[in-house]
Amino acid sequence: MDSRSDAEIISASLDDVSEFGVIYRRHFKAVFAFVARRVDRSEAADLTSDIFVKALDVRHRFDTSQPTALPWLYRIGRNVIGDRMRRVSRRSRLDVVIRGGSEWELVGESAETAALLSVSVSEMEEALKELPRRQREVLLLSSVDGCSHAEIAQILGISKGVVATRLFRARERLAEIAPVLRQQPPKSPDPPTEEDRG
Amino acid sequence: MADPRDLIDRALSALYGEPEPTPEEEARSLARFQSAVAQRIEGQPRSISWRLAGAAGLAVVVAGLLLTLPRQETAAAETLREIAQLVEEIDPIEAPDSSFIFVRSEEVLLMEVQAEGVGRQEGEPSLFYQLPVRRDSWVGYEGTLQLSTTATEPTFFDTTDRALYYEFGIDEQDAIGETQTFTVVDAFDTVWATDKDELDRQIRGMLPLGSTRPEHIDFLDVALQAIRESPATPASRAAVISLLSDLPGLELVGTVGGVSSFSVDFGDNDLEIRWGFAIDEAGFLRSESRTNLTADGRSGLPAGTVTFEATYSAPATVGSLDPQP
Numbered sequence: 001m002d003s004r005s006d007a008e009i010i011s012a013s014l015d016d017v018s019e020f021g022v023i024y025r026r027h028f029k030a031v032f033a034f035v036a037r038r039v040d041r042s043e044a045a046d047l048t049s050d051i052f053v054k055a056l057d058v059r060h061r062f063d064t065s066q067p068t069a070l071p072w073l074y075r076i077g078r079n080v081i082g083d084r085m086r087r088v089s090r091r092s093r094l095d096v097v098i099r100g101g102s103e104w105e106l107v108g109e110s111a112e113t114a115a116l117l118s119v120s121v122s123e124m125e126e127a128l129k130e131l132p133r134r135q136r137e138v139l140l141l142s143s144v145d146g147c148s149h150a151e152i153a154q155i156l157g158i159s160k161g162v163v164a165t166r167l168f169r170a171r172e173r174l175a176e177i178a179p180v181l182r183q184q185p186p187k188s189p190d191p192p193t194e195e196d197r198g
Numbered sequence: 199m200a201d202p203r204d205l206i207d208r209a210l211s212a213l214y215g216e217p218e219p220t221p222e223e224e225a226r227s228l229a230r231f232q233s234a235v236a237q238r239i240e241g242q243p244r245s246i247s248w249r250l251a252g253a254a255g256l257a258v259v260v261a262g263l264l265l266t267l268p269r270q271e272t273a274a275a276e277t278l279r280e281i282a283q284l285v286e287e288i289d290p291i292e293a294p295d296s297s298f299i300f301v302r303s304e305e306v307l308l309m310e311v312q313a314e315g316v317g318r319q320e321g322e323p324s325l326f327y328q329l330p331v332r333r334d335s336w337v338g339y340e341g342t343l344q345l346s347t348t349a350t351e352p353t354f355f356d357t358t359d360r361a362l363y364y365e366f367g368i369d370e371q372d373a374i375g376e377t378q379t380f381t382v383v384d385a386f387d388t389v390w391a392t393d394k395d396e397l398d399r400q401i402r403g404m405l406p407l408g409s410t411r412p413e414h415i416d417f418l419d420v421a422l423q424a425i426r427e428s429p430a431t432p433a434s435r436a437a438v439i440s441l442l443s444d445l446p447g448l449e450l451v452g453t454v455g456g457v458s459s460f461s462v463d464f465g466d467n468d469l470e471i472r473w474g475f476a477i478d479e480a481g482f483l484r485s486e487s488r489t490n491l492t493a494d495g496r497s498g499l500p501a502g503t504v505t506f507e508a509t510y511s512a513p514a515t516v517g518s519l520d521p522q523p
Contacts, residue, residue, distance in 0.1 A: 017238045024231055029219065032227070036217035045223040049230035056234065079392050079433075124209045132295050143210040157290050169295070174206055 002026075007064035014060060023069055024052050031073050034145055038081055051077045071151040074141070078155065127177040135170035142167055274450040277458050278443035278477075285439060285481035288432040298336035298344075300516045301427045305331045305508040309352070309372075310497070316362040323498055325359050327352040329372060335427045336519050344519050346379040355499075381519075390424045390434035397437045414445050415464045415473065422475065426483040426510065435481035457484050469494060471505075478512065485509045 002009065002022050013019035031051055036044040054076050055062075055069075062072055128136055141147045141155060142163075149167075153160045219227070311325040318325075329352045336344040349372045354360040363369060391397040405416045424430045424438045442448070442460075451459035451474065459476040470491040476484045487507040493500050516522065 017235055021232075021235065024228075028224070028227070032219045032223070033217045036219075037214045041217070044217070045219065045227040046230065048219075049227040049234075052231050053234040056238065124206070124213055128213075134295055139206075140210070140214070143207045144214045166295070171206055 005067070006069035007062070007066065010059050010062045010069065011064060013056075017056070020052075020056050020059065023055070027070055027073055028052075030070055031077060034074055034077055035081065037140070037144060047077075047080060051080045054080055066154070071147065071154040074145070074147070074151075075155045075157075124174070127174045130177050131170060131173055135166050135173065138163055138166040139170040139174075272448065272450070274448040274460050275443040277450050277453065278439050278448075278460075281458065281477055281479060281481060282436045282440040282443065284479050285432050285436040288480060290431050290433075294517070297515050297517050298338050298342075298519065299427075299429050299513045300522055301335050301337075301513050302511045302522065303333045303335070303427070303508050305333055306353075306504065306506070307331060308499075308503070308505040311363075311366075311368055316366045316368070325362055325368075326497060326499060327354045327359060327363060328504070334522060336516065337427065337429050342381065344379065344381045346377055346521070348377045349374050377521075390428075390430045390438065392431065392433035392437055394437045394440050397434070398441055401441070411466045412464050414447070415462070415466075418442070418445060418462065418473065422483055422486070425477065425481055426486075427513075432481065439477060439481055459485075463491065468492075480512070482513055483510055484512070 004012075004022075006023060006026070009019055009022045013023070028048065032044060032048045035047045035051070039047060051073060055073055058076070062069065066072065131139070137156070138152055141152045142149075147155065149160045149163045152158075152163045156163070307329045309327050309329045313322040313324055314320060316325045330350045332348045332350070334346040336342075351374065352363065352372070354363065391400045401417055401420045404420045405413065411419075421438050421442060425435050430438070445462065447462045447464070449461050451461055453459070456479045457476050458478075459474060461472050461474040463470060463472050465471070472489045472491050473486070474489070475486040478484050485508060488505050490499060490503045490505060491501060494503070
């Protein structure tokens with residue numbers, strides 16, 4: 001396990017290109033997941049390597065004051081994916097899911113929660129289509145990719161305040177579009193009461 | 199009312215999941231990455247001593263080339279590259295989703311009314327005039343475009359044309375003095391690439407088919423769309439300007455107040471045409487014109503006729519679609 005920071009490794013890679021392999025191994029799975037959520041799965045592996053190759057070529061621009069290279073890699077990833085989308089005019093992952101129906105599995109949820117979530121997910125599909133692109137982007141980076149406000153700000157090149165505003169609006173708008181998302185699923189595995197069923 | 203956050207996050211997680219790469223995907227990605235690294239290692243100097251020796255040798259070679267080769271970089275290309283570098287450093291405009299990018303342009307359009315439209319016999323000359331139009335555009339971040347145009351008193355090539363223009367009610371068709379506003383949804387659905395090579399391919403994919411102009415002029419036409427009344431990001435604008443620096447025949451006219459003017463001459467059928475355009479240091483198109491350098495035998499218009507002229511304000515972010523002062 002290499003204990004050096006991302007910044008130290010990237011700095012070292014300026015003299016020795018092979019050092020960048022450490023960055024690849026360290027962040028491959030996260031970047032792969034980021035890509036696979038946004039494109040056809042069949043393209044995820046190639047685009048993931050494209051992102052690292054692009055990062056390799058612009059590593060001299062990495063801000064070494066950053067604690068991790070992941071937001072930087074995501075930022076490059078957005079461009080690589082965007083360019084790819086334009087080139088092949090393929091549908092985004094979101095479109096694929098919407099078109100293809102139930103491609104997901106609800107893992108680790110109680111049956112009741114899963115039932116409510118499955119309704120919510122189908123509502124979510126439609127609601128996401130209605131959401132402004134920029135709000136959707138922030139929401140996905142936060143809720144799905146698990147990025148902090150600061151990381152999203154870095155990825156999108158906007159302020160943390162704007163991130164918070166867009167996130168708030170996205171959630172509010174989603175709930176407006178899909179009222180079922182305002183319902184709270186049961187958090188305990190207890191079966192629902194008759195009242196709940198009614 | 200319940201906080202929807204928990205349900206939204208969980209529904210999104212269910213929708214998108216946590217994709218894990220298969221061993222095949224891992225191997226494929228790694229192989230491509232390693233191949234790229236290997237290519238770059240081959241291009242990397244082997245040791246410090248080799249690097250120093252190489253640098254010394256290279257200096258001699260470069261010095262020799264500078265003495266023997268003609269200068270390749272034109273003043274236009276050099277200026278455009280400098281602008282591209284400046285634009286690359288600009289932070290993207292940040293504004294609320296509900297805001298718009300506002301640009302005001304003052305244009306002069308060469309208009310043609312065919313002979314029959316002004317009481318002339320078929321085969322007689324058309325009526326030509328130059329119509330000034332003020333055009334305000336609001337581009338929303340989601341692609342909505344509102345245009346507001348106001349045409350004013352035209353300029354005519356002779357007094358007979360002027361009389362015919364009003365006699366046949368062309369002024370009403372042009373809505374002289376009236377402001378006309380319309381809105382288009384999803385007008386700007388083009389997301390310009392930020393990578394130069396990718397952008398080059400994107401633009402080439404948008405070139406018109408069957409054009410009578412040289413390909414590099416069609417390329418210029420499409421490329422300027424990205425920096426004219428456009429919400430393109432600084433990165434995209436920088437890439438566009440960098441591509442423009444590679445266009446053949448481009449001349450630097452001059453730089454005034456941070457705005458650099460360029461021109462390129464080209465042939466279109468029997469006409470020689472000059473396309474002029476100016477770009478500011480933020481990478482926005484600030485003016486453009488097209489001028490016939492030769493007389494147009496078809497229309498009878500003399501050499502030097504300006505067929506299109508426009509100046510564009512620097513884009514401003516506004517909060518509404520209300521008229522701007």
